[in-house]
Amino acid sequence: MYRLIKELISLRQEGSYWDFKKEWYSGEKKSDLLHDIICMANNLDYKDAYIIIGIDEENEHQVNSVVDDKNRKSTQMLVDFLREKKFSGGIRPIVYVETISINNGEIDVIIVKNTSNTPYYLDERYRGVFANNIYTRVMDTNTPKEKSADIHHVEYLWKKRFRLISTPLERVKYYLEKKDEWEGSPSDEASIKYHKFFPEFTIEHNPDDFRNGYEFYLFNQTDASPRWYDIRIYYHQTLLFTTGGASLDGGRYFTSTPFTDGISLTSRLSWDISFKYFIKDSIEYTIHEFYFNPDGDEASSSHRRFMECMLVFDSKDEKEEFKRYVVSVWEDYQKDSHNIWTPYIPEIKNLKTEVFKEQYINVQILKNIFEEFKAL
Known part of the structure; x- marks a missing residue:
């Protein structure tokens, strides 16, 4: 500025x-x-x-x-x-x-x-x-x-x-914010939706056959099995945007996958703490909100547990400012980490379950710090 x-x-x-x-x-x-x-x-x-x-x-x-x-x-x-x-x-x-x-x-x-x-x-x-x-x-x-x-x-x-001077990607982001204006495709209502006033815009999600790994936030669900997807947005036949998706808790809840970032507490270049996050104005977050349909029951419960593992920033600048703030207060907050409840994480072949536990604990500490950061 x-x-x-x-x-x-x-x-x-x-x-x-x-x-x-x-x-x-x-x-x-x-x-x-x-x-x-x-x-x-x-x-x-x-x-x-x-x-x-x-x-x-x-x-x-x-x-x-x-x-x-x-x-x-x-x-x-x-x-x-x-x-x-x-x-x-x-x-x-x-x-x-x-x-x-x-x-x-x-x-x-x-x-x-x-x-x-x-x-x-x-x-x-x-x-x-x-x-x-x-x-x-x-x-x-x-x-x-x-x-x-x-x-x-x-x-x-x-x-x-009315977004008539916007790019197709800007327009579809605006349309996705109005989820009631989207309908399921007669050919495949489960995976393809189109905008009912501008049907040239479609969004679909299909299984990602090349990804089968785990993320720590999966274990906060009742069913921790990973089910990964590709989310694609089209304008006519042109691919406008693609990102990852995840079906959580045995298919009870679907969302776009979050970003990953980390914080170095020392002068080293590697991360000492990693976390998952969304940026509110990003198309990924818009897609995340598009797929959430509160039902007051299973989907809402799965969504709540997913968000317990996420940080949501207003902007990239806020994220970077928060990371700098964490470095200054992390030691004080980490002292009580032994009191943080962790979900059950089963033994999985070739995976270190302690890493997932540490990631879960760290994000709970970060969420507490973020609450204080927002109040400043």
């Missing part, structure tokens, strides 16, 4: 997804703040947008530190500000504030996340920001408050919402 913002400042001009402000918006300029956020959320570059506060454009873009700015706002204050406004459909821009130290001063950056929920607009007028006007940003200029964006820009924003 520091490098990106510094680069934008060095350009000494505003652009289609960044704007400079000398100071924070005063109380009289709340409508300007709302208007700027909406324009940035509806930017046409398909990027996160940045309102960079503490840059004096009239003084060669020098830093005007916001340390003593009485109008300064936190992320929570901005979220509360937006929550009070009547956005169409109740869908609001996602924003947060980051502070950057630069040139012996501090600047704040309002980061407006790029999403597919465009266009953002109000149902009810707020001061000078009109209801039903769709605002955007072209080059370095916002749509005036009393006007609406040009029709071709409005069309683009609606196309973005």
Whole structure:
């Protein structure tokens, strides 16, 4: 973020997804703040947008530190500000504030996340920001408050919402999030599904005849027998994506297989601790959620036991930050590892059952650390 913002400042001009402000918006300029956020959320570059506060454009873009700015706002204050406004459909821009130290001063950056929920607009007028006007940003200029964006820009924003300008892989990820819109193929309802409105998108899973090994999370199920699959997503006849799948607990529950990562507690390159995980915004996690149909009984129970062995991160950056945090606290948490319950792991020829036990214990410790990490 520091490098990106510094680069934008060095350009000494505003652009289609960044704007400079000398100071924070005063109380009289709340409508300007709302208007700027909406324009940035509806930017046409398909990027996160940045309102960079503490840059004096009239003084060669020098830093005007916001340390003593009485109008300064936190992320929570901005979220509360937006929550009070009547956005169409109740869908609001996602924003947060980051502070950057630069040139012996501090600047704040309002980061407006790029999403597919465009266009953002109000149902009810707020001061000078009109209801039903769709605002955007072209080059370095916002749509005036009393006007609406040009029709071709409005069309683009609606196309973005319905994924009509997205790649097939982006579209199918969006469709998989709406699992009720998928139906089983008449030829094989168990393994092939197609989207009922866009049947050119299909997802299927077939047995993987080349994999027969074990993973530690299998032993947390009543039936620990491994049943591995290939999951494939097609657009017409084109293979868009493939990943592994697993049928757990004797077929009671099906999921995409997780990623694997590890942590080195020393200077060595090898892992001292390994773990399984998902990233929330990944297509693998979307597939994982797609296949889970809560039944309040066997499938739900199998899903719960599977997730007891998983870490779920909001992003790759969060995962890397968590790994660094683990190194600093691992020794304190490991002291009570002897109190952790472990599932029954039978003796399996040519496999070291103690390794599976250690992996299970380690992930329970990691989940406890993760709970503390998220609370920081």
